[in-house]
Amino acid sequence: MLKQGIAAISSSLSKGEISSVEITQAYLDQISRHNNDLNAYITVTAEQALAQAATADKIRSAGNAGVFTGVPIAHKDIFCTTGVKTSCGSRMLDNFIAPYNATVVEKLLASGAVMLGKTNMDEFAMGSSNETSYYGPVKNPWNRSLVPGGSSGGSAAAVAGHLCPAATATDTGGSIRQPASFCGLTGIKPTYGRVSRWGMIAFASSLDQAGTLTHSAEDSAIMLNIMAGFDPKDSTSVDLPVPDYCATLNKPLAGLRIGIPRQHFAEGLKPEVETQIRAALHEFEKLGATIKEISLENNHYSVAAYYVIAPAEASANLARYDGVRFGYRCAKPVDLEDLYKRSRAEGFGAEVKRRIMVGTYALSAGYYDAYYIKAQKVRRLIKNDFERALNEVDVIMGPTSPHTAFPLGSKTKDPVAMYLEDIYTIAVNLAGLPGISIPAGLVNGLPIGLQIVGRDFDEAKLLNIAHMFQQATDWHKQTPGA
Amino acid sequence: MEWETVIGLEVHVQLATASKLFSGTSTRFGAEPNTQANVFDLALPGTLPVLNGKAVEMAVKFGLAVGAQINRKSVFDRKNYFYPDLPKGYQTSQLDHPTVGKGTLTITMEDGSTRTIGITRAHMEEDAGKSLHEEFPTDTGIDLNRAGTPLLEIVSEPELRNAKEAVAYLKKLHSLIVYLGISDGDMSQGSMRCDANVSVRPKGESKFGTRAEIKNINSFRFVEKAINIEVARQIDILEDGGKIVQETRLYDAVKNETRSMRSKEVANDYRYFPEPDLLPVVIDEAFIARIKATLPELPDIKSQRFQSQYGLSPYDANVLAADLHVAAYFEEVAAGCGDAKLSANWVMGDLQAYLNKAEIDISKSPIASTALANLVSRIVDNTISSKIAKAVFEAMLNGEGSADEIIAAKGLKQVTDTGAIEKVVDAVIAANPKQVEQYRAGGEKVFAFFVGQVMKESRGKANPVQVNEILLDKLTAK
Structure with a gap:
């Protein structure tokens, strides 16, 4: 049962094969056995989870259950949860208990989902290996000496390690898709504005988007059905109707036009990964799709543009952590300046400080035009590239990451190498487009991911394509050996 | 040498919305500290701003009233700086794309002459909270009730040439915002605050001198005094062969002097950039038409009407029309007694004298407009003389009853037999x-x-x- 996803658990619950309390307890047991090792959770809310499960069972026996009623999940610790610590992976918020629920949390709660706990993450979602967390690195369930990817590494390890059947996550430059690739999961980053950001702690406001990490496209569809939609509390959320993502999962793919960007199959891509990706593409041809090479001319600027825009926004977003109203405050400040300086020096980790400094610099008088404005222009060009390409093809496919999960500690000394981790994913955030990563093979026993990028608000199509691939293959059913 | 003064004013007007610029919290003045601050106002992680549509309506209303260009697309920006009463670590304001563009305001001087002053722009921004020092001997208290209150910052062109013009400009602006109902205009509660950019130059020179910005002068009287003292200071320095330093100065009303604020404050780099949590404000023709339809009769138009409809002198008409409540009161008295000129004399004379002395706003006058109309009617119909009327007015202020009651009780009816x-x-x-x-x-x-x-x-x-x-x-x- 523990190797199942949402759809299977929901079905077992509705058939009465298992109760929510039982499945919740089973996951809690699994967490107590393996979390010390994986470090996937920062906070486990056992008592609350069992109470929610008992309520869900009552609702089910009263005949009022929905598809999610009683299904346990985990939330990335970036989503505010009433009465439960929300740390964002930072010492700065180690003592922060939110007085309100994020909209994503609220919607899933209302759907009857049971919250098992809050998952580990890179500090303030800044990282690609889950090694910047104040709570220590997360281990990859496929091989404990490897990173799970980041920043949603805790959610990915929890799902891949069967410490929960599915988890929420967020993606600013690849933080859902890259961990999905490294951990053999389905991870979707919806279109910017599709899911509310209210209660989701901001890293880079114009890029952040909430999504899911699951075992299958079907599970992602079930979750997204609940999470997506306009929220009057988030002015950047989009007021468009939400389609039933489950309804179109089985649409045949005949006639699907797939574009593969030349730039994503160039230098840097590991040949073994390329082989697997090409095999996956061939699978789509068998399903009736046609493949065409396309060009994303400005792709090579995306990491540079991202590392101006994201830190610039972050430098302002993280100004509120000043030791005055909540969060970490240094001991015995002698005056205001000392309070600010030491609270922030002691409360933030090295990577967060690096990005605050980069962002502050990029916005400074005399540099603003050269960095921030230039980066925004590049962002527009990148978006134009995608728009042009998506006029010719329905979706764009390629590797999510150039390689499989790398060893813990191997890139922590080299920030630029770490930033290049998101080489294929980052442009998608800059363009605001939806992207999904699905398991597409194993290289030396480790999973690799295929990224599929669609037009604005084309999540239904991405899930449909992913689902049809998962009906034809079983890469998504592979689980870590031990 | 003869010197010319150049003044530009930046006026912060607190908009009279029920809730804050980006959150649903009340903006009521005088509540217990921090009782009007929700999760957004406290800048808790994960919270987001939602623009108050009423504030936009008010900004546009102001723009239309000063004949300004209404920008079809305006953008909020973050102005970054650390201060304990600024919870987010940035103020959300409008830098390059304000909602209201260029407009004009016509001011009238005491001698009846008029000047048209350019308005550069008006933009929306949120207010900060307050730091409280007095109640805490060793600490600083923070009250965030005011944090996020909507402000409209109205910037004038540097076209004012002396302190009296600056005061006339401010009075006109004050009159206008109260007319428009976009602010209560209560200066004692900070609903209208003024920063003055002041410089001097030799008469005939076309280049501006170096300016000093005088911060937060909060009454008409202080504006005049602060500008005059600053102009004198600058002329002294220049005539001694010195140079003016571009800086921010604070006006000290007790010592009647301006003094330099720490240079650190001036050197701030605010690192403005577009607020990514808000979409640009897009204003269409229909919106503008709708706001236009709600514009009241404005002071200049009302003054014209008072002259033509009631035969008042331009001076009287201007004085009465300048204040929305005085104008309304006057019209009620005139309608009630049928003699507009006599009504104008009573409102501007005995009544205003009393209200000024007692420091009471006309909207809270102990003698209602209907009661004064009753008194003036008795002059008009020869029941009492103007002289007796003054005694009746005093008695009315003493709460002895209505004009009719007092005339009857004291037997003051005029003998016409x-x-x-x-x-x-x-x-x-x-x-x-x-x-x-x-x-x-x-x-x-x-x-x-x-x-x-x-x-x-x-x-x-x-x-x-x-x-x-x-x-x-x-x-x-x-």
């Missing part, structure tokens, strides 16, 4: 033969003595016009 007045006149003439002789010998000044005596005998109730006529008649007739 010719026979009765003749009797009194005859008695006075009979009792003062010496004065009669004087008068008849050409001592016309004595006439006033007779009038006085008759009024005294009638206890002021005799109709003065009739008294004059009868006296003249009897004294000259033999």
Whole structure:
């Protein structure tokens, strides 16, 4: 049962094969056995989870259950949860208990989902290996000496390690898709504005988007059905109707036009990964799709543009952590300046400080035009590239990451190498487009991911394509050996 | 050397919305500290701003009233700086794309001359909270009730040439925002705050001198004093061969001086960039048309109407029209008594004198417009004289009742019965033969003595016009 996803658990619950309390307890047991090792959770809310499960069972026996009623999940610790610590992976918020629920949390709660706990993450979602967390690195369930990817590494390890059947996550430059690739999961980053950001702690406001990490496209569809939609509390959320993502999962793919960007199959891509990706593409041809090479001319600027825009926004977003109203405050400040300086020096980790400094610099008088404005222009060009390409093809496919999960500690000394981790994913955030990563093979026993990028608000199509691939293959059913 | 003063004003007007610029919290003044601060106002992680549509309506209303360009697309920006009463670590404001563009404001000076002053722009921004120092001997308290309150910052062109013009500009602006209902205009509660950019240059010079910005001058009187003292300071420095430093200065009303703020404050790099949590504000023609339809009759138009409709002098019409509540009060009195000029005199004269002395706003006047109309009506219908009316007015202020009640209770009704007045006149003439002789010998000044005596005998109730006529008649007739 523990190797199942949402759809299977929901079905077992509705058939009465298992109760929510039982499945919740089973996951809690699994967490107590393996979390010390994986470090996937920062906070486990056992008592609350069992109470929610008992309520869900009552609702089910009263005949009022929905598809999610009683299904346990985990939330990335970036989503505010009433009465439960929300740390964002930072010492700065180690003592922060939110007085309100994020909209994503609220919607899933209302759907009857049971919250098992809050998952580990890179500090303030800044990282690609889950090694910047104040709570220590997360281990990859496929091989404990490897990173799970980041920043949603805790959610990915929890799902891949069967410490929960599915988890929420967020993606600013690849933080859902890259961990999905490294951990053999389905991870979707919806279109910017599709899911509310209210209660989701901001890293880079114009890029952040909430999504899911699951075992299958079907599970992602079930979750997204609940999470997506306009929220009057988030002015950047989009007021468009939400389609039933489950309804179109089985649409045949005949006639699907797939574009593969030349730039994503160039230098840097590991040949073994390329082989697997090409095999996956061939699978789509068998399903009736046609493949065409396309060009994303400005792709090579995306990491540079991202590392101006994201830190610039972050430098302002993280100004509120000043030791005055909540969060970490240094001991015995002698005056205001000392309070600010030491609270922030002691409360933030090295990577967060690096990005605050980069962002502050990029916005400074005399540099603003050269960095921030230039980066925004590049962002527009990148978006134009995608728009042009998506006029010719329905979706764009390629590797999510150039390689499989790398060893813990191997890139922590080299920030630029770490930033290049998101080489294929980052442009998608800059363009605001939806992207999904699905398991597409194993290289030396480790999973690799295929990224599929669609037009604005084309999540239904991405899930449909992913689902049809998962009906034809079983890469998504592979689980870590031990 | 003769110097010319150059002044530009930045006025922060607190918009009279029920809730804050980006959150649903109340903006009511005077609540217990931090009781009007929700999760967004406290800048808790994960919270997001939602723009208050009413604030946009008010900004556009102001723009239309000063004939300004309304920008179809305006953008909020983050202005970054650390301060304990700025919870997010940035203020959300509008830098390059304000909602309101160029407009004009016509000011009237005491001598009746007018000048048209350019308005550069007006933009929306949120207010900060307050740091409280007095109640805490060793610490600083933070009250975030005010944090996020919507402000409209109205920036003038550097076209004002002396302190009096600056005051006239501010008074006009004040009049306008109250008319428009976009602010209560209560300066004592900070609803209108002014920063003045002041510089001087040799008369005839076209280049501006180096300016100093005087911060937060919060009354018309202080604006005039602060500018005058700053102009004198700058001229002193220049005439001594010195140079003006571009800086921010604070006005100290107690010492009547301006002094430099720490240079650190000036050197701030605010690192503005577009607020990514908000979409650009897009304003369409229909929106503008809708706001236009809600514009009230504005002071200049009202003054014109007072002149044509009531035959008031331009001066009286301007004074009455300048304040929305005074204008409304005046029109109620005029309608109630039928004599607009007399109404204007009473409103601008006795009533305003009393209100000024008692520091009461006309909207809280102890004598309602209907009550004053009642009093003026009794002058119009000759029930009482203007002189008696002043006594009745005093009695009304003492709470002795309505004009009619006081006139009846004190028996102040004017005597208009010719026979009765003749009797009194005859008695006075009979009792003062010496004065009669004087008068008849050409001592016309004595006439006033007779009038006085008759009024005294009638206890002021005799109709003065009739008294004059009868006296003249009897004294000259033999």
